[in-house]
Amino acid sequence: MDAVVEELEHNHCDHHHVQNDYMGLRIAAIFIIAVGSMAGALFPVLARKSTWLHVPKPVFDFAKYFGSGVIIATAFIHLLAPALEALGSECIAEAWGEYPYALALCMLSIFALFIVELVAFRWGTAKLARIGKSHDSHGHGLGAHAAHGPETETPAPTNKEKEVTSDAESATSHNHGGMRTWSTDTATQVIGIGILEFGVVLHSILIGLTLAVDEDFKILFVVLVFHQTFEGLGLGSRLAYMDLPQRYSWIPIVAAIFYGITTPLGIAVGLGVRSSYNAESATASIVSGVLDSISAGILVYTGLVELLAHEFLFNKEMMASSNGKLAYALLSMMLGAGLMSLLGKWA
Template sequence: MAEHLVSLKIGALFAVLIASIVGIMIPILRWRKESPNKSQSGSFWFYILRAYAAGVMLALAFVHIIADALATMDGLTGNFPIGSVFVMIGIMIMMVVERLSLDMGSLLTKNPVDLSSAECCDPGHNQHPNDVLKGPHQPANCPVHHCNAVSSPVSLGADYPAEVAHTPHSIDLHRVLPLGPVQDVGSSSDISTDDAKPKVMLGMLELGIVVHSVIIGMDLGVKTDKASAIVGLVIALCFHQFFEGLGLGACIASVMHDEESKVNWSKVMVMVAVFSLTFPFGGALGMISIAAESFHADNLFQPWLQGTLDAISGGVLVYLAFIHFISEDFNRKDVNSRENVGLRWLMILSVILGATCMSLLALQA
């Protein structure tokens, strides 16, 4: 590998590092003093940003990560679509890891779910006809009233009481809240998984990003052999890391002020460092691999390793984008109220815009 290409790649790694730091720090610094859930404008732009991040993640998964995985693993097992299988495995891994994390968190807190108290809450609370709708599994004589025993911050990085809280037996307690100040109406003292879920989702998101960032960094170090190709790839990767940093930073910002999550500034800086350094780390691994001549064109280990990690990472990102961004946000009662028609369409346009931006970057990659 030519010496000038080595210098160019090192400069490229630093450029992507700076883009990563800037992207992830913008939302963190924007909401450093208060949670984005505590102000009208903060909540509005927070939903818009999450919708944009969902579009970015979808395009990143389908256009960049999964497409590369399928191309890399094409022909390794004949006509069998092994790349698609690993994408499916990535989605299943997310389901299993999330469920295990929540169940283990519930056991560690030694605070089991009390189904009787969840089904029929204390009638001493103030009642409002529009606050809570009776769940389908509640007994007929259970009064409909204000209940703060069940709240579920199911949306990644957003510690707000969800409009549809799900217990293990599908007890649905609906609560309508106005968009804007998302207030804490009581911690989930009966369902201990609620406190763990935002942290689990944040960890899963960063895990998916970290894995494929290392792989993309290795792509820069291993595949590129022309200066012009390096420059074009770096431009695309700077945007790629910047957009991903915005999404991850927004998720961190929403939980860093939550006392239950215990995400202080030191932990925030660790997450920032992990996200920012994984791409340069992958690039360094790729350059070392080329220097050591450990990857050869006729060696099947490299396509299996790279294709498998790409496919699994793509599955993780698809799961996160659909389940914990699009599904959670677009099914909120306040978002679907008559007063927020404009917000809904702005969120849809944000998803389309994010997906379009990341898809166009594939032309340069």
């Protein structure tokens, strides 16, 4: 009996049925999801830059906090859960089932990001200290608030310190008509948003590949249109609030467009290899599980540390705000997490 069950499992893993149904819609999905993804990611960026489109600040706040909830739910529901399933598949070697590798890889990703940020923060703080500036490691403005806790009182700068700071600012703005140039603070922002986008992009490519070959195409397609639009809104709301020098103002736009093309790219690749790609194979399960685990760690760290902690606990403006504003922010975040978690029922 055991031999029969083992044979059936083996056949299930080796079986590969080429999906040629809904080919027209599968191709159209490339463009439909591209529009939804780019609209979600680009709208906050372009709306904040626009001089004629006046979007009320509460709408921006909603997008920002809603996006935080989306990113956290994506990490747990859309990445970590599928990683556990993939690395627990009956189609891969039994050794993968002897240890919770998905959780271990997620934890490793979190610690790796923490160490990278810790080293970058120490280096940046030391560098800025030499020119007489304080440093906020998360791009909220130099000296805006403490990076990992409430800001303490600081003595007024002496005349000598003012001269050093003035000289440093002059050095960074020369030949640019007083405009700020690339600085450690700018680099920190770009690295932070780059880490967030890397985790989101990995996930987007994988789900695009899955959509191209999945048997339950129609349900997954509808869900992914909303999924990618919400996720794009979460990313775009963060891109929109990057405080960059004018000459680097193109970075958020390019990052939003890059996000928008990743899932369509995954779909196109999936359609191209659908005759040979078997989503149930051992190789596909291992690759998908490992990448999902790493991506989950990236988004867990980013969501909890960069978004929640710094938008709520260590944000002096939020701590001093009214109960109504705090409730609005929390409800927006929970709505994003709730809707994204609900989509996890189908995708």
